[in-house]
Amino acid sequence: MLTRIKDIATNLAPRLVEIRRHIHAHPELSGQEYQTAAFVAGVLSSSGLHVEEGVGKTGVIGEIPGNYHDSRVLAIRTDMDALPIQERSGLDYASRTEGVMHACGHDVHTTVGLGTAMILSQIADELSGKIRFIFQPAEEIAQGANWMVNDGVMNHVAAILGVHVFPSIPAGSVGIRYGALTAAADDLEISIFGESGHGARPHEAVDAIWIAAQVVTALQQAISRTQNPLRPVVLSIGKINGGRAPNIIADKVELLGTVRSLHPETRKELPQWIENIVANVCNSYGAKYQVNYRQGVPSVQNDNALTQLLQSSAEEAWSSDNVLVLPEPSLGAEDFSVYLEHAPGAMFRLGVGYKERIINHPLHHPQFEIDESAIITGVITLAYAAFKYWESK
Numbered sequence: 517m518l519t520r521i522k523d524i525a526t527n528l529a530p531r532l533v534e535i536r537r538h539i540h541a542h543p544e545l546s547g548q549e550y551q552t553a554a555f556v557a558g559v560l561s562s563s564g565l566h567v568e569e570g571v572g573k574t575g576v577i578g579e580i581p582g583n584y585h586d587s588r589v590l591a592i593r594t595d596m597d598a599l600p601i602q603e604r605s606g607l608d609y610a611s612r613t614e615g616v617m618h619a620c621g622h623d624v625h626t627t628v629g630l631g632t633a634m635i636l637s638q639i640a641d642e643l644s645g646k647i648r649f650i651f652q653p654a655e656e657i658a659q660g661a662n663w664m665v666n667d668g669v670m671n672h673v674a675a676i677l678g679v680h681v682f683p684s685i686p687a688g689s690v691g692i693r694y695g696a697l698t699a700a701a702d703d704l705e706i707s708i709f710g711e712s713g714h715g716a717r718p719h720e721a722v723d724a725i726w727i728a729a730q731v732v733t734a735l736q737q738a739i740s741r742t743q744n745p746l747r748p749v750v751l752s753i754g755k756i757n758g759g760r761a762p763n764i765i766a767d768k769v770e771l772l773g774t775v776r777s778l779h780p781e782t783r784k785e786l787p788q789w790i791e792n793i794v795a796n797v798c799n800s801y802g803a804k805y806q807v808n809y810r811q812g813v814p815s816v817q818n819d820n821a822l823t824q825l826l827q828s829s830a831e832e833a834w835s836s837d838n839v840l841v842l843p844e845p846s847l848g849a850e851d852f853s854v855y856l857e858h859a860p861g862a863m864f865r866l867g868v869g870y871k872e873r874i875i876n877h878p879l880h881h882p883q884f885e886i887d888e889s890a891i892i893t894g895v896i897t898l899a900y901a902a903f904k905y906w907e908s909k
């Protein structure tokens with residue numbers, strides 16, 4: 517079966533490059549993936565899949581029934597949205613839309629999803645179970661997976677597979693990671709209320725700016741001295757707002773930040789831990805405070821058996837030299853984790869780096885580019901893993 521999958525993929529390769537370039541040239545922002553969704557639905561229908569549009573707002577579902585014995589489904593998820601970045605790659609198929617760019621490789625993911633659907637539809641009679649392709653919108657704003665799940669895409673799903681491009685490893689290789697792949701990303705909003713006064717008479721006021729500075733410092737120091745260093749937490753205050761004039765002591769400061777963590781138990785403790793530090797500093801100097809901790813997406817925790825399935829599929833398809841078991845997770849976030857609250861799953865990293873270049877631009881960079889030979893690697897890995905999944909059931 518592997519040889520057959522590889523043959524179909526090789527024949528499809530030029531078409532997949534065309535598809536990828538088309539999507540790359542026509543990027544759409546999160547929640548506005550209308551053209552992309554229509555294009556995806558068209559390709560899926562012409563490949564014989566059962567298609568549903570308008571799922572999760574601008575998402576698309578495609579299904580291959582397979583010769584199934586029960587109602588369980590294997591899901592394959594890819595994302596379709598682009599970023600508000602002006603492309604500077606200089607490629608002839610660069611974005612035609614001002615200020616919008618596929619700089620996170622979601623054009624590649626969509627293409628890999630379509631390629632996998634095209635292959636599996638050709639071997640549908642030999643699949644012993646159902647396969648559902650989830651083309652989700654709005655990953656970059658961490659909303660799309662929720663929209664899709666709310667529309668029922670995880671009903672009957674027994675397992676889910678996903679892929680993300682990775683420029684740090686070369687095209688032709690895949691990165692496998694057991695356990696945590698990405699971090700939980702939560703939003704933090706702290707307001708500090710002091711009392712206004714004349715800049716010349718600080719003792720008659722409560723200086724919210726000075727106290728805010730203490731809060732920022734205290735949080736950073738507390739991470740290094742009170743959090744287990746083997747359970748990483750990153751807290752970054754990215755926006756600070758307060759004060760009125762150089763000679764008026766500020767009565768209010770707002771701090772906005774992001775909090776990243778890998779361990780679910782650590783994450784649970786973070787809201788109270790942060791609030792305690794803010795409270796201690798503010799109480800010491802007579803300020804009032806408010807802390808809003810909003811949970812964003814959880815950490816992607818790859819399932820062992822499904823990670824093993826991805827690893828063995830890729831190793832059989834190429835050689836173990838092309839399969840890198842990644843020693844470290846990323847503190848980036850990925851809303852694939854939302855699906856994992858409903859079924860076990862695993863996501864792999866698809867190498868897209870050019871071997872001959874010293875530097876490959878990182879994700880979200882205006883000159884981000886990929887080695888397109890990676891598309892076929894992704895398609896074969898996913899198609900073969902899906903086949904093997906049902907074969908083992």
Ligand SMILES: [Zn+2]
Nearest residue numbers: 620656879880
């Ligand atoms: Zn991204």
Ligand SMILES: [Zn+2]
Nearest residue numbers: 620621622680
């Ligand atoms: Zn992405």
